Amino acid sequence: MHEKVTTGATLVDTHAHLDFEDYDNDRQHVVDRAREAGVLGIITLGIEPPDWQRNIEISGQFDGMYAALGVHPNSADQATSQALAQLEQLCRPEGPRRVVALGETGLDYYRHYVSPDQQRNSFRAHLDLARQLDLPVIIHNREADEDILQILQRDGKGTRGVMHSFSGDEQYAIECMRLGYMISLSGPVTFKKATDKHRIAASVPLDMLLVETDCPFLTPEPFRGRRNEPAYVAYTARAVADIRGITFEELAAQTTLNAIKLFGLDLVDAGTRPEAAVH
Numbered sequence: 001m002h003e004k005v006t007t008g009a010t011l012v013d014t015h016a017h018l019d020f021e022d023y024d025n026d027r028q029h030v031v032d033r034a035r036e037a038g039v040l041g042i043i044t045l046g047i048e049p050p051d052w053q054r055n056i057e058i059s060g061q062f063d064g065m066y067a068a069l070g071v072h073p074n075s076a077d078q079a080t081s082q083a084l085a086q087l088e089q090l091c092r093p094e095g096p097r098r099v100v101a102l103g104e105t106g107l108d109y110y111r112h113y114v115s116p117d118q119q120r121n122s123f124r125a126h127l128d129l130a131r132q133l134d135l136p137v138i139i140h141n142r143e144a145d146e147d148i149l150q151i152l153q154r155d156g157k158g159t160r161g162v163m164h165s166f167s168g169d170e171q172y173a174i175e176c177m178r179l180g181y182m183i184s185l186s187g188p189v190t191f192k193k194a195t196d197k198h199r200i201a202a203s204v205p206l207d208m209l210l211v212e213t214d215c216p217f218l219t220p221e222p223f224r225g226r227r228n229e230p231a232y233v234a235y236t237a238r239a240v241a242d243i244r245g246i247t248f249e250e251l252a253a254q255t256t257l258n259a260i261k262l263f264g265l266d267l268v269d270a271g272t273r274p275e276a277a278v279h
Contacts (some may be wrong), residue, residue: 009252011237012041012259012267013230014184015104015138015164015212018065019044019054022216022227031062034230038252040064041259041267042230045104045138047072049083052090056097064267068101068138071122073108079122084129091133100263102130103138104164107151110142120147124155136262137161139181145172152179162262165214169196170203177208182262184210187220187228190239201243206254210262211237 013034023030034042045068046055052069059067069090071079091099105126107119130137137159141148145168152159160180165188166173173183183204189197213219213236215228220235241251260267 009038009237009249010041010256010267011037011039011211011233011252012043012256012265013039013213013215013233014041014043014162014210014259014263015186016042016044016215016230017047017217018042018215018230019046019051019058020216023229027058030229030231031065037231037234039230039233041256041265042066043068043100043263045070047104048075049078049086052087056090056099060097066100066263066265067097068103069099070101070103070105070126070138072104073106073119073122073140074111074113076114076119076122079118079125084125088129088133091129091135099135100265101136101138101161102126102133103161104140105137106140107144107147108140108142109144109147116147120151123148123151127151127156127159130161131158137181138164140164141167149175149179152176152181156180160262162210164212165218166200167196168200170199173200173204177204182208182210182258184212185236185240186212186214187218187224187232187236189243190220190235191224192221198243201240206244206246206251207258209240209255210258211240211255 042065044055046052055067059065105123162182162184163176164184165186166183188194189201211233213228213233219228220232237251238248241248
């Protein structure tokens, strides 16, 4: 049973995995619930080469849904020269469906599925491709703060993007923003004991902030422990607004505009007017 989430504002879930089998039985209903919650933009990510075409197809089935493609750091051994050439072709403007970002890429030193060297090589390759294609990069970072910054500083010049489901401290956020990367918050910011996330929610400039679900993972309160879905990004947005002491509508409007700007979304053409939510 699903509770109906309704809002009076426009939201964008900038990070979802709607190709996962978790949604095979009710993907249409999941998208419908997102629309009812005011989530009119969703970016679904294909994070391994076998997933790319499926994400393109899924994104093409729904208005306001977009694809991002890349190789997750835990699968970096799949970032072969052949796969990267395929990725380049799929992400070109003349590809089968407009892809709005590369990723998620980055580094994950918590898991040990793939060597750090393979991860770093894949990350650099994504940054190089992003520069060539003028696409933003969605970065996954788990216990790899120093190496992420070093690679961005050395190999990321001319790129932009987002630090997905940000888990660093305030100084780290400042360094990432200086390099052209927005900060995205997900479900854990709704947890009462997540004071580190609360500090980030309060301190990041509003024009550098995004919200996401990372569904089916990182489900916010009050649904913690259940499958996450794009409609629940409204709870993350409301928690951030409360922490900042601003209205939910203001938070929703600005994060939507940020997503439109970063990813080049055509949500306004789809009938949404995010600027209206401020008033």
